[in-house]
Amino acid sequence: MKIYFVFSSHFGHILREENCRILVSFANVKRTIDLNQYYGFIPKLPEGFPEILIDSGGYQLQTGVRTSMRISVSEYSRWLIDALDKYPEIVGYMNLDILNDPLETMNNQFRIESEGLKPVPTWHDSDPQEFLSFYCSHYEWVAIGGLVGKRALGKRYITNLCNWMHQEYPGIKFHLFGIGISGALGYQQSSPYSCDFSTWSTVSRYGHAIVNRKTDPQYFTPGDGGQLIKEIMLPLNIRKKLLATVEVIDKSWNEYNPDEPRMKNIKNIDHDLILHEQLTREAVVNIKMFENQINEKSGKEYQGLLV
Numbered sequence: 001m002k003i004y005f006v007f008s009s010h011f012g013h014i015l016r017e018e019n020c021r022i023l024v025s026f027a028n029v030k031r032t033i034d035l036n037q038y039y040g041f042i043p044k045l046p047e048g049f050p051e052i053l054i055d056s057g058g059y060q061l062q063t064g065v066r067t068s069m070r071i072s073v074s075e076y077s078r079w080l081i082d083a084l085d086k087y088p089e090i091v092g093y094m095n096l097d098i099l100n101d102p103l104e105t106m107n108n109q110f111r112i113e114s115e116g117l118k119p120v121p122t123w124h125d126s127d128p129q130e131f132l133s134f135y136c137s138h139y140e141w142v143a144i145g146g147l148v149g150k151r152a153l154g155k156r157y158i159t160n161l162c163n164w165m166h167q168e169y170p171g172i173k174f175h176l177f178g179i180g181i182s183g184a185l186g187y188q189q190s191s192p193y194s195c196d197f198s199t200w201s202t203v204s205r206y207g208h209a210i211v212n213r214k215t216d217p218q219y220f221t222p223g224d225g226g227q228l229i230k231e232i233m234l235p236l237n238i239r240k241k242l243l244a245t246v247e248v249i250d251k252s253w254n255e256y257n258p259d260e261p262r263m264k265n266i267k268n269i270d271h272d273l274i275l276h277e278q279l280t281r282e283a284v285v286n287i288k289m290f291e292n293q294i295n296e297k298s299g300k301e302y303q304g305l306l307v
Helices: 009-017 058-062 073-086 102-113 129-138 148-153 155-168 181-189 236-256 270-297 300-306
Strands: 002-006 021-025 030-032 042-044 052-055 090-093 122-124 141-145 173-176 194-197 208-212 229-233
Touching: 002 270, 009 270, 073 090, 073 102, 102 122, 102 129, 122 129, 129 141, 155 173, 155 181, 181 194, 181 229, 181 270, 208 270, 229 270
Parallel strands: 002 021, 002 194, 021 052, 052 090, 122 141, 141 173, 173 194
Antiparallel strands: 030 042, 208 229
C-alpha cells in the first residue's frame, strides 16, 4: 500500500525530510505568471518529493471550499499537460469528479482523455455499481471517493468496503480518498493500492497525536481490535499549551500580516512551535511505519502490484 500525505505548506519541510509521497490538489496549487503563456500561468508544485499524486479539486469545488485556481475540465487539462512535462515525479492524476452525477463524471473522464491525458477514474460509493464495473474493466487504477462523510458509519464500513472491492474486482489498484486513520483496520485486513492521509498536519492544532502500536503500545486497548495506528487526545496541560499557541498564531496572522503564511509571524513562542513540529513529525513517522507494517503483512501476489 502506498500512502500519500496531503500536502501542507506549513509543515511541508517535514514531509520532504522524511521522503514522503504527497498528494496535491489542483484547487490549491500556486500560480506563477508567465507572459509567454497565453493562459497566464505555468504549473508550480512542491519540489523534492519522490512521488506526487494530483487531485482534481472537484471535492473543494462542490463543497464551497475557497480555491486558488479556477476549476474546470479545460483549465485542469491544460494545466496537467504542462505540469506533466515539468514534473516527472507526478505518478498519477485524478479525474474531475462531480458529486452525485456519475454520468457527468464519466463524461469528464472522456473529455480529459480527449486531450491525450490518462486520468485515474473516480467512483463514489453512492454511484451505481455499473460505473465502477466499467472503470475496473477499462482501467488498472481506480479512485474511490465520497467516503469522507461515511466516517460516522464506523470503522467496519471501510473494512467491509475494502474487503468487497478486492473480492469483486481482484487485481484492480484502488485509491481511497480522504480515509486515513479511520480506515486503518480495513487496510490491515484488505489494503488498497493507495490512500491519502490529511490528519498528519492538523493533529497538534487540536491537541492530538498519532501513535503507533509498535512504539507506543500503552495507548492501545483490546477495544481497538488490533488496530496498529490511532489518533489520541493529549493530556489537558499539553492541549492547553498547543491551543494557546494556535490562538496566538491566528491572531498574529489575521491582525498583523494577513498576506503571509501564519507560521512566519511568530516571535515569542518558539518552544511551543517546537512542540507542534515535534508532534507533527512523530505523526508522519508513525504513519510511514504503519505503511511499512501493512506492506510487510501483505501477500506476495498483492505486493507485486506495488512494483
